[in-house]
Amino acid sequence: MVRKTGTQRREDSLSRDRIIEASIELLDSSGEGGLTFRALSERLATGAGAIYWHVANKSDLLTAACDAVIARTITSCGVGERPAATIRALALGVFDAIDAHPWVGSALTQAPGQSPMVRILEPLGQQVRALGVPDDEQWAAVGTLLNYMLGVGGQNAANGQFGRARALDRTDFLDAVATAWSQLDAQEYPFTRSIAAALRSHDDRADFLAGIDLILRGITSPRR
Incomplete structure (x- = not known):
């Protein structure tokens, strides 16, 4: 025995x-x-x-936890027949994952060459390739999408943490900022004043997807 x-x-x-x-x-x-x-x-x-x-250590543990979240996210997004739609789904999935787990954004940047980041990079790259982007432009296209997703997703999560830490009501906070913008000098800050009203009712997820669509239009625009 x-x-x-x-x-x-x-x-x-x-x-x-x-x-x-x-x-x-x-x-x-x-x-x-x-x-x-x-x-x-x-x-x-x-x-x-x-x-x-x-x-092995805390770094290994943080990467493993991040990888678990990202793996579930990518699996839930699936891969469709239309590359642009799949990219939008992947992007929104990552955005929501970072919003639900604010530490994920930081963990991804701490492990750029490890599995969590590669899990995002690979499907993005495959879909950019499916869009017909030339080989010599694929890295720039994927890098732009990836940096936008992590940057905006991370900032959105940070904004949420800031609000929760100070017990801020989102509507009241945006209204206060919009009011301050609308009172700026009209000659010095004409644009900021013009978008003050839109700030009050903007949707973070919708704005994020609008940015993804702008990038996709640039990626797929006719090249001279």
């Missing part, structure tokens, strides 16, 4: 997937600063040594 060692028993009772899901919960509730092996050990009712059996 072969007896299991203590290390083997810990491995059997605690899976990597379970650790990752608990990490996502911690990150969602407490942010990146709240993800510690001590907090994770308490949540999982285990010792730090059992967790280290599955993950």
